[in-house]
Amino acid sequence: MINSLTMDDYPLSLTAVVERAEQFYSGRDVVSRRPDGSIARSTLGACARRARRLADALAGLGVGDGDRVATLLWNQAEHLELYFAVPAMGAVVHTLNPRLHADELAFIVQDARDRVIVVDESLLEVFDGFRELHRFEHVIVVSHGGPVPDGMLDYETVIGGSEPMEWPVIDERRAGAMCYTSGTTGRPKGVVYSHRALVLHSLAAALPDALGVSAQDTLLPVVPMFHANAWGLPYAAALLGARLVLPGPNLDPVSVLDLISTEGVTMTAGVPTVWMAMLDALDAEPDRWDLGRLDRLIVGGAAVPRSLLEGYDRHGLTVVQAWGMTETAPLGTVSRLPVDLRESAAEDRYAFRARQGVAMPFVEIRARNEEDGFIEWDDAAMGELEVRGPWVAAGYHNGTGADSFTEDGWFRTGDIVRIDHRGSIRICDRSKDLVKSGGEWISSVDLENHLMAHPAVAEAAVIAVPDPRWGERPLAVLALRDGVTVDPEQLREHLAREFARWQIPERFEFVSTIPRTATGKFKKIALRDQFSA
Structure with a gap:
């Protein structure tokens, strides 16, 4: 009889991702645009090394295993350092959306029981809106030259006074990060991501028929790092050695196009409304920017209209549609054109590209409605999409929202879909x-x-x-x-x-x-x- 334990039981923890970035991709660029528009340059190695000091500082402030550290930051190098430091030390990084109402933010930080918060200087006014409604033990401010308010700690001073932490061994099923849903149908609900889920998600994002992230890429996540882990792109970049360009708060079309052009971006990602505005800018001034290296725009968060696909095709740019949710970490499906459709009529190609695509490896899908039960994959019947997989939530923080999960463990997405014979979904609507x-x-x-x-x-x-x-x-x-x-x-x-x-x-x-x-x-x-x- 063969022993079933024939392979190393190596933990799939984010610590390995951070150490890989530090060891193999130390010199890869991390470019951040500050709120004032200036550019700051770092590297994956520098961020990983600073993360060790940051973790030591947080431990000195009393942050321990499983404690939540909140972030109120833009897409910036300091946010990446927290993405590295907090999970690797055994705590949980909890990203906050600064665009939410103060009452919602207060509910979220209370529900998560955040102990420490790291705030960008430009977001102190947002923080003031809810700071009195929840007691943070420590407030750390990322300053860009201005004074840090009394009673708060300066981010650089905190790091500078600490020693590099030797990372502890982390169980892959431990919580590493959390994010709250948008709360469009009630109070926001907390989704807690395990180390294992985020590592597997990063590996899957690298697959050629998924997002295709590689060391050849320069990634610009327009999708915020406070929204579903910036679709996993920061961790994928660290795992694979891609350059990162972090745009800060300035996401107007001209600012984004300037960054894409000057930094040689090969891949960017965001919601359709961002790319609609950017397409208008491109149509108005088609020769203003050099986008020769831009290989693909990943678009998700809402269905992509065919007009957007056609518009970017006119400029020689490829839109790849993906679908996911906070509860799916977030990649669920990707719409890549099948081999047998590559030589077909343009109408057939657009019809497929306008769909939300085929499930990622290890993500299972099904759909059902009240009248018929589970629907046929005939692209005619409609039903609510249900999913499960290694990076799909099995429940919400604090046990809320139990009705979003079936008795046999599938997540009810609330998206009404049709599914064709290839398994490609087409979202018809939200159920509501x-x-x-x-x-x-x-x-x-x-x-x-x-x-x-x-x-x-x-x-x-x-x-x-x-x-x-x-x-x-x-x-x-x-x-x-x-x-x-x-x-x-x-x-x-x-x-x-x-x-x-x-x-x-x-x-x-x-x-x-x-x-x-x-x-x-x-x-x-x-x-x-x-x-x-």
């Missing part, structure tokens, strides 16, 4: 955003994507509004491009090429800009409050 009109379902996502293909429309959001005859009807809220007009009848004619008459909205509302959530998605709850009457 589907329009049920006269007993028939209408996909707001499909309507939005087609509306944004109209040359006059910059942004479109479709919501359900009450109707005395049909129960609900779709209403379209539109932001138009500068200097153009369009009337509702023209928009109905545009939609009639793809949709039946009963699916087309009767009402079109025009706004200067569509409100967004703290993570950059369209804020439909605000639109429903405004237009449902």
Whole structure:
């Protein structure tokens, strides 16, 4: 009989990621743009070495195993140092979204029981909004030349007065990081990531048919490091030796394009609203920036309209769509064009690229609805997507939200999807955003994507509004491009090429800009409050 323990039981901990960055990729650049627009340069090795001193300092402040250390920071080198230091010392790095309301931030830090917080100087005003509502034992400030407020500690002074920590051995199933959901349907819920989950996620992100991260890359995560681990890109860069360009708070199209051009970025990632604005800038000044090294734009967080794919294709740039959630760490699916479609008609290629893609290796998917149970993978039936896998949450912090998980351990995503014969999902809506009109379902996502293909429309959001005859009807809220007009009848004619008459909205509302959530998605709850009457 062969002994089952034939391989080394090596722990899949983030410590190995940090040590690899320090040992093999010490000289790889970490470029940070400060809030004032200036550029600071470091390396993966310097960040890893400083992380050892930071961990020693945090231990001296009383941070121990499993304690939460909150961060209120931008995408910057200090944030990467905390990504390294806190999990490797056995504590939990807890990223906070500075765009949330103070009451929400207060709830989150209380629910997480954060002991220490590290704040960027430019976010002290945000911190002041909730600092009195939760007692932090220590506040550490990343200063950019200004004085540190009384009673707070200076980040550089804290590091400078410490010795390098020898990393302890960490169990791979220990918590290493946590992030809270956006709370669009209730209070935010804490998702706690194990070391094992984040290591496996980093390895999966490197796969050629996933994000394809490698040492040849220069990564610019526009997606914030306070949102679902910046989609795992900081850890993937450290594991594989990619250069990192961290954009700070300045995410306007010109600032992002300047960084991509001057730093030779090969891969960037963010939500569709960022890339819509960037496409407008590129269309206005196509020769202003050198984007010759930019190989792919990873787009997720909301369905990508075909018009966005076509727009970047015009500039010779490739958009790769991905889907995920805070609960999936976040990579769940990636839409890479299958080999057999590469020579097919453009219409077929766009139809596939507009989907959210095939499940990542080791991520399992299924979908079901109340009427039929589990749906067929025929691209016709619709059901709520359920997922499970090694980097998918099995529950929420403090045991909240148990109804989001099935009895057999799958996570209910709330996304309504169709699945084709290849296993590629197409998100039709969030369960709360589907329009049920006269007993028939209408996909707001499909309507939005087609509306944004109209040359006059910059942004479109479709919501359900009450109707005395049909129960609900779709209403379209539109932001138009500068200097153009369009009337509702023209928009109905545009939609009639793809949709039946009963699916087309009767009402079109025009706004200067569509409100967004703290993570950059369209804020439909605000639109429903405004237009449902």
